[in-house]
Amino acid sequence: MKWLVCAAALAACQPSVATGTYLCGDEELCPEGQACDGPTGTCVVASTAQPFACMDMHEPDGMPQQAFVLPQLTCVSSLYTEDDCLVAGDAADWRSFTTPSGCTAVAAQIEIEFPIAFEPLTLQLWDLGADTMLAAGGSCMNPSNGAGVDSLCVSQNLVSGGSYGIAVQPAGGADCGGSCNFNRYTLSVQLVTP
Amino acid sequence: MRAVLLAFAIFAVLAPRAARAQGVNPEGGTEVPIAPGASGRDIVVVTEGSRSTTNILALSGAALAGLAFGGVGLYYNLDARDAANQVTTTGPVGQPWTKADQATFDRANSSSTKAEVFYGIGGACVIAVAVAYMVTAPASETTVIHPRATATVAPTPGGAVVGGVWRF
Numbered sequence: 001m002k003w004l005v006c007a008a009a010l011a012a013c014q015p016s017v018a019t020g021t022y023l024c025g026d027e028e029l030c031p032e033g034q035a036c037d038g039p040t041g042t043c044v045v046a047s048t049a050q051p052f053a054c055m056d057m058h059e060p061d062g063m064p065q066q067a068f069v070l071p072q073l074t075c076v077s078s079l080y081t082e083d084d085c086l087v088a089g090d091a092a093d094w095r096s097f098t099t100p101s102g103c104t105a106v107a108a109q110i111e112i113e114f115p116i117a118f119e120p121l122t123l124q125l126w127d128l129g130a131d132t133m134l135a136a137g138g139s140c141m142n143p144s145n146g147a148g149v150d151s152l153c154v155s156q157n158l159v160s161g162g163s164y165g166i167a168v169q170p171a172g173g174a175d176c177g178g179s180c181n182f183n184r185y186t187l188s189v190q191l192v193t194p
Numbered sequence: 195m196r197a198v199l200l201a202f203a204i205f206a207v208l209a210p211r212a213a214r215a216q217g218v219n220p221e222g223g224t225e226v227p228i229a230p231g232a233s234g235r236d237i238v239v240v241t242e243g244s245r246s247t248t249n250i251l252a253l254s255g256a257a258l259a260g261l262a263f264g265g266v267g268l269y270y271n272l273d274a275r276d277a278a279n280q281v282t283t284t285g286p287v288g289q290p291w292t293k294a295d296q297a298t299f300d301r302a303n304s305s306s307t308k309a310e311v312f313y314g315i316g317g318a319c320v321i322a323v324a325v326a327y328m329v330t331a332p333a334s335e336t337t338v339i340h341p342r343a344t345a346t347v348a349p350t351p352g353g354a355v356v357g358g359v360w361r362f
Contacts, residue, residue: 013275015302021283025291031281031299043291116290148290 019045023148024117027176036180041115041148052118054085054184058093064128064165067094070189075103075160077191084168085184086121092169096128099191101161107194110154112137112168113145114185119175121183123152126165134164157194237339243332253323253330260319267312270305277302 017031022043028036030043037044038052058068070080084093099106112123123137137152145151158164168185175181277298344359 013271013278013302014306015278015281015299016283017281017299018284021286022295023288023290025293025295029291029293029296031291031296042286147288 017043019043019048024115025148026116027174028117028180036117041117052180052182054087054182056087056090056093057082057084058095059090061094062090062092064094064096064126064131064167067096067128067165070095070097073097073100073189073191075100075106075191076193077189080189082187083184084187086119086168086170086182088182090170090182092167095166095187095189097164097166097189099158099160099162099164103160103191103193105157105194106160107155107157107192108164109188109190109192110137110156110166111140111151111188112185113149113151113188114183116148116150118180118183120150120171120173121152121185122167122169122171123154124167124169125154125156126167128163128165158191235341237341239337239339241335241337243334245330245332249330253327256319256326257323260316260323263312263316263319265316267309267314267316270309270312274302274305274309277305 015031017034019034020037020040020042022031022034024030024036024041024043030036033046034043035046035049036042037049039050060066061068073080086093099108108125110123110125112121114121124133125135126133135154135156137154140151140153141155143151143153166187166189168187170181170183280298281295281302342361344361346357346359348355348357
């Protein structure tokens with residue numbers, strides 16, 4: 001029936017995308033006539049789109065010395081998760097944690113998830129005692145992210161009683177020419193026995 | 195047979211009398227009209243004109259062109275419909291808008307526009323053919339015949355011959 005309507009109507013068939021039905025794509029990509037809504041990350045009618053906004057927690061935390069200290073984790077810890085964001089111009093969010101002493105072996109599993117609509121992020125794990133980077137986030141073995149979301153993971157063996165830092169930074173580029181150089185993310189940290 | 199003989203006898207008796215009544219010498223042997231020419235019903239002959247081969251070819255070509263343009267329009271119409279169906283949404287799809295989606299979206303719009311253009315051209319061709327068909331219709335030729343009938347009588351020895359003359 002629809003075919004008949006389409007064939008009969010000389011105006012042919014033009015696409016119709018309802019507002020709020022698609023998530024924003026890379027660099028706030030949305031259908032014609034729509035724009036990326038900052039708070040929801042969905043494509044909406046351009047006139048109703050709201051700018052990106054977030055409550056950047058723990059500021060100032062742009063330096064390892066300013067890192068927000070995570071709650072003490074056990075050798076095999078429960079999953080610690082936190083939502084945060086990087087506003088435009090924020091160079092980094094740092095967090096620190098210590099591994100408990102007395103663990104026979106301990107490893108950290110760290111993951112961040114962030115929308116693809118805004119500037120991509122990087123994830124790094126640092127040994128704060130030695131001031132060296134131990135690992136950079138890569139693709140996850142079992143990503144938990146859904147559509148429209150990217151994720152980065154670090155899985156690293158650690159030393160008991162060590163002090164470590166987690167840095168979340170803008171990746172640079174893919175930021176809508178500078179107009180979407182921000183992002184929100186969910187950080188997950190868990191200590192496990194390797 | 196008896197009826198024929200009776201008719202012949204009546205004719206033989208009446209013919210000389212009729213001739214005398216008209217002032218005609220029945221012995222003269224000249225055929226004379228005995229009644230004024232009467233106009234009969236007109237005969238109308240209508241000859242339909244025929245189209246030239248050039249005319250037929252031109253109209254057929256234009257009609258085929260119209261159908262061809264319409265066919266191309268239908269192709270783009272269906273292409274636009276397929277593309278539009280791929281990206282058209284009424285509820286949340288839970289998927290990000292991608293460059294591939296954008297390409298499909300653009301293709302739907304482009305094909306839709308092309309469909310409208312080709313439909314328009316095809317429709318114009320068909321309308322032009324219809325108008326041309328009527329305008330170039332060859333005129334039919336009509337001939338009217340006015341028959342005139344005249345009764346004549348020619349005396350013959352011992353009688354007369356009655357006849358009729360038709361002029362066209």
